Amino acid sequence: MSVRPWRDIERRKSRQIMVGNVPVGGDAPIAVQSMTNTDTADAKATLEQIERIAEAGADIVRVSCPTEDSTAAMKEITKFSPVPIVADIHFHYKRGIEAAMNGAACLRINPGNIGKADRVKEVVQAAKDHGCSMRIGVNGGSLEKHLLEQYGEPCPEAMVESALFHANILEEHDFQEYKISVKASDVFLTVAAYHGLAEATEAPLHLGITEAGGLMSGTIKSSIGLGNLLWAGIGDTIRVSLSAEPEEEIKVGFDILKSLGLRHRGVNVISCPSCARQGFDVIRTVEKLEKRLAHISTPMSLSVIGCVVNGPGEARETDIGFTGGGTGKDAGMLYLGGVPAEKLKNDDMIDKLVQLCEAKAAEIEAAAAAAE
Template structure:
């Protein structure tokens, strides 16, 4: 189904860098990432969590390296990870050097707490020598002292100035394989800083509302902040920062991209909030369907509507649909066309079966197309 012109998002032009084998910027798919919360020194536990995050769809995973034991473990982590690893470096520049040598695909440094310019230069050298890209990560909560004195408080101008100052250090060393982020826990500050940065540089931008909170409020804040920026065409990679399991960050990230038509993964379930007209328990049904369809990564749409007021119209726009028609049965739709009546009691099992069949059909067609192109 083609995207209507009024839905088109014109993405900001940016340079292309690579994080391992993942392209970032210059029109590449917006990458979704999360971060481990295990003890990095425990390589086994960290790799197990990375596997779960990658299975949820992550393109990149960030791993904190607070001490030497962590960077020692990074050798095994980077070797066996199914996705590129970004080493998160704070305070001690030596950890960045060690992480680069251990195989990290990217080094994330916070200019406000890594120290003197000379130390940044050593990290740049390590990144260059080991084929790493970098991320300049400015955080509203850890701006440099001289910027806080200059502006009086964290503000968009201070965050952009911090980012550009440190970008200049990398550029002066003829190092251009980097992206930039300017995160804050305040949505307004975050959005304003990214708009200012987007106007000031063509470097790829990593988006996030940092320390957004628990699952519910964090999802809301991230959706508002990231959604508005992405709608404006700003952003090349995203992380939804939640006090929740990392896999949930990936799911929310893809849901944000899916809602804007920027990237699709898995089943987009379109469902009504339910009312007295519903012919079946919409809320419980959707809960069951989302749980049982979580393993489907193939992009497709499924509408589940409780009655005939909006059901047929929604079903016309989705791959598979079900519209409630009464207390016992409703109508199933395939490709937007009424196909057969379906008993409410059989609905969940049958819809799961139909989605799995459709996914297999789509994947087979993709494989045949790829084989024909070889």
């Protein structure tokens, strides 16, 4: 039994596939991915963006391959990318074959618009020949015409039926290295479709709320939808779809996973919303700390609380903590490992906390290296 069973999430059992060197499904960590928005044919610009996305923590990056020039550039992109590359294929099935030949680790196809079953079969053969996995990407906005006629509108049943039909094509060709997604911009539709799919297959599932919106609204929609599914144990890899820079998608994705205890990366800052009791400007302080701590990828926790109402209690549960001394006071209490360490002036707080977090990261990494 877990010490805190109310925190436990029992993940759905799925078979494991490989996207390059990244395991997806089974007991592997939930992979976080994003997508480039550069012209893929411009290999230099695309690789530069992939580097930034990878630095933000991405395990996998997807690139769109709509033209022959873009799939030709994949040869250089996949050669120098620090993470596995998924080739996004729509309409032109030959682009999938070319991408597989040029090093893509995975091919994403949208059954609703790639065309006839024999075209899908050719893409499957290319994936088998070149060691690619595949993602069947069903989207509520591009379901097959016959399903829309049958069901009248995009609905969970139609999306699951589409996914399973195309999964069967892969299975008929003795191909099991695939994952599935059933995305929609509607949170209710997406969640219901994934629940239905999770019951119908053991394939790993790629989660996302597609076309979720801008940074704020898209983060909220994605957190509600993905959080619901992940809490239920559903999901093996995620992409947060935002009208924002791809790096922001990675940050939001990890924050969703961190909030559920499913993955940890970087400094988890626990901070209060601030009020008249605060002993320092909590909002500005946290803004500065998040920027200055963004380079740390080692998991750890930091509490920054404005006063002593909740501050000491939160500090007991974090690696490093600071609690303000209250209105009109220019110093607060620093906590290390949950224990009061020293009084610290507000003016010195940010530099000191950054220094301590960097030292803690080095300590954790050294201990991990020694254990290995």
